[in-house]
Amino acid sequence: MSTATLTNPPGIFPPAPNQNRWERAVPVYGVSVFNKFFFLLVGLAILSGFLTIYREAVGLGPASGMNDKFGWGIWKTFNVVVLTAWGSGAFAVGIAAWVFGRKRLHTLMRMALLTSMLAYACGLCLLGVDVGRPWNFYWVLFPWNWNVHSPMAEVAICMSVYASIPLALENIPPILERLWHFDVRLQPVVEKLEHALHKFFPFIVALAYLLPGMHQSSLGALMLLGGQRVHPLWQTPFLPLLYVGAASFMSFGCVAGVTMLCCLVWKRPIDRDVLEEAARITAWIIFAWLVIRNLDLLFRGALFTAFHPTEYALIFWIETFLIGYGGWLLLQSLKDRKLRTMFLGYTLSSVGGMLYRFSPTTLAYMPGPKATYFPSVIELLIAIGFASTGIAIFLVMVKLFAILPAPVQEWHNMALYFRARGPYSNWTKYFNFGFFGDTEPTESD
């Protein structure tokens, strides 16, 4: 095919085939894991490890800025409430792909699953660090002891079950795939496992959509018990619904935005059609969400407080602006076809969504006239360290396994790349040239 055949501007008939069409997940090759950014992340992760030991040794007081009035610090309110929502791509993108049949989004699924797994794993590990008496968590195994009406129970149990069972199972296929390529002797075992996964696929995946729907909304229900202590601009009986909605558009921002970023950084072709579909869906979720939220404010009679000159009104407007403008930018990017606009749209709406989910727990939480909270340095470093761990593991995983989507041609490019470098000199082990037999055509073919 001539390289001169390119995507025509819209309106030109017949529409040219999408040269960059994502068809397959391909590992990131030719890029070393070890670079300055990676070392920075690992350094932060190790630092947070030591600081976690310190926290376990002395207690929560010296290691954090939490106090009697603000019992929850950023470990819960940010790394769990915000970051797991931002990383709930497996839920939102998955539902769009598998329940609403948006087929083009299937190429993003592996990215969504990986980001979700890491967001949940890091969030739940940090939750384990944050609770004061973790040795009593074994009660989760005895359902008759659960307080089923408690949103906290729902969150703790549901997130643990979700992350450890459906999400983990959904993340196994890329690993199995690589094992299949790795060694011929492993193939029968791998195929058996894949077959089993395939058989139970609907049941696992349905659980993977039900459970996050439950706990992302329960994360919102948590602050319902805050009552009057949460500012009326946020406190509403619809808080669970709004939290799930926010998680949806945020996670689209995460998956699509991170995929765009990865393709940019590692110079991979970007499939416009997929991204435009995602952007369209995200924008409509955002606008529906904004309508529901503001109608709720209107009918509760709380909207007027947004016009008082208080810091809460300011936060509300910043939130609304970020989310609304982000959504508008996403729609705009469909018209002007600029990736920059789309990227900014995802970023702004994600940040706005993060602010929305964070506010009722901390910024708009008023337990007393003179009570304030600000995280301490150690608390911040631990939170950043855990997040860095997630990012570092992500960077390793995309290079080890086929996660990032690409055109089929990219797979062949990868094969050629490894062929050129010779056997034993690569470490993705997708192709073992000359050892277990050639699996890819050579350039001369």
Add this chain to the structure above:
Amino acid sequence: MRNESKTLALKPRRKRTDVAITRRELITNIAKAGVPAAVGLTVGAEMLHAEEVPIPSAPLGLLYDASLCIGCKACEAACNEANNTPPDTSRDGLHQAPTDLNVFTRNIIKLYKPEDGSQSSFVKRQCMQCFDPGCVAGCPFEALYKDQDSGVVHWDGDKCIGCRYCTIACPYSVPRFQWLGLDPVITKCELCSHRLAKGLKPGCTSVCPVGAVIFGPRTALLLEAKRRIKNNPGRYYQDRVYGETDNGGTQALYLSRVPFDKLGLPDIGPESGPSSTLRWQKRIYSYFALPAVLYAALVTVIRRNQHGHEQEAHQQEKETGLRAQI
């Protein structure tokens, strides 16, 4: 080619003529029937099982009359002694002078002193022993539980995971977490239950020199409070007892000359926090009916989509010659 996938070897789909009803149709039908049922169940849950708050059989309580209190803080010292807690001397290293409830301080005397010199008042703050406590509603593993007879809210260290949700859920900000140490506890007044078991009264009420805080069955205390209001018209704020219906009713009752909210007792209204906020949460999840039905529906839809997805994957496998990725 070896890349012909063996993993995606699909079982041939059962045709309609093979069986009376396919699994898929069964699940679909369940979903069709179940959704209305679940909705009905959820909405009708209010009628099916009343969302009442169980009232303890013989609730015990305290009646604190702020107009009688002289601020001697004997109750603070007696509370520490009764509970075998060291006093909070963090302020100057010498004297017990806590500024708020904490791990060492289960009850505290605070002073409301208005800047304009109008009527000031002391207030004794401790656990309100609510009928529908926010802390009990929020605790994930029932570490905080309400005694069915005396109505006292207890904390069980064997179940607590230290999540501190109780500190957020309590509208009076009563449970306090221990921020230092390896075995952090949640501390709050438990009405000296260990003393009640021995036939003694709680520490604070045993030493109050003027009888500002008294102990007894809640019904008796409520009668006494109303008697005081009747016999002293105009003395007490709004001629009412705080806790009679506030927050769904509390077992610690308050009388005061100054407005209750000035003493840090918020105006919550007669509905307790959990009942007004968790109502829909309870309904949606009652009997797990709705989630179960939703799950069935999801399985159905996903199976249908999976079928189409697999066909496409097969197609692609043939085109590209590469092993399909599931």
Add this chain to the structure above:
Amino acid sequence: MGNACAEEGAKMSKQPTIAEHLEASGVSRRSFIQLCSMLMVTAPAGLALTNKKSVFEIAAAIGKTQRPSVIWLHFQDCTGCTETLLRTSTPDVAHLILDVISLDYHETLMAASGAQAEAALRSAMAANAGKYVLVVEGAIPMKDDGVYMQLNSKPAVQVLREVASKAAAVIAIGSCASWGGVPSADPNPTGAVGVDSLITGKPIVNLPGCPPNPYNLLGVVLEYVTMGKLPQLDEVGRPKFAYERVIHENCPRRAHFDAGRFAGAFGDEGHRKGWCLYKMGCKGPVTHAACSTRHFNEIADCWPIGAGIPCLGCTEKNVVWKMGTFETVPIHLATPPDTYPPIYSSVGGATVGAAALVGAVAGALGGATYVYSQRFQSSQEAGAERIENARAQAEKKED
């Protein structure tokens, strides 16, 4: 009385024990035990005698002790410290000087004068050399070779040195003897100083106060008599049982201080209600003494603050005569807080480091977003350029 003691002291070479002495004086055993019970009663505030569990133990201890010889010197004094000794009842001064100690020289109480008095002093010093207790009342002038106070034409400082040289212990009673007292007040024309500025090498017990409570002295003396040692002293030589705490710590009006109820002036409403005198310049918070628990004349509230007069701080060298009567003193950390906690206390807050870290992270992420969004722009433009070039080339080829 004093004469008899002096003669007795002069005549006897071997001192009888207290038991023998009382028997010889015709004091019945019963009266002796009564005396001992009086001594036990003097045991409040942790005096040394409390380690004896019964009267009979005290009787046994005292019975075997010889009455110690006490020489009492007066220098620049008002005799107030002697006067204060008269206001005791357990034991009263009669019992004290007749049965417990042997007061061999006391200018106010002894009957002798002139040469006889001087002789009594000499013989007491000779007979009990190294064993007598020297009690000093009044300051010692040092200016102009000490001419401003003389005893038998000898300057006070010389007398002090002579008598102290053979003493077993020295008790400086009163602020004057402890650190100079009234005579040392500005401008201190006589150069008055306390005993411990002049005497070294001897155990010195300071009992400041103007006058001190007589039980301070009695406690020291009785401990010495029954246990043979002086009580625990603080860093300026004051016995801890009486001078360890400040007035403020045990003041009966403390509740008023804690609640913020102060008298403003003599006779105002607060003053008449007995409120705290801190704002009127009470030096209680900085004055070490036991007056707030052990009042004077054995009558409750018979002490300055009890009478509505702010404490002057008469035991403290840096307070009385140095600060104004109505000048308020700072309250140090050692005293408890003087307010109740408010309904809402402030809690939590940001540290500079944390705020800086948050700012840094936010800045980094914002910067990264900007940089990458620009890269999208430029890569797209580069891509578009490539498209344009290729299109142009393709068109050229087709031409």
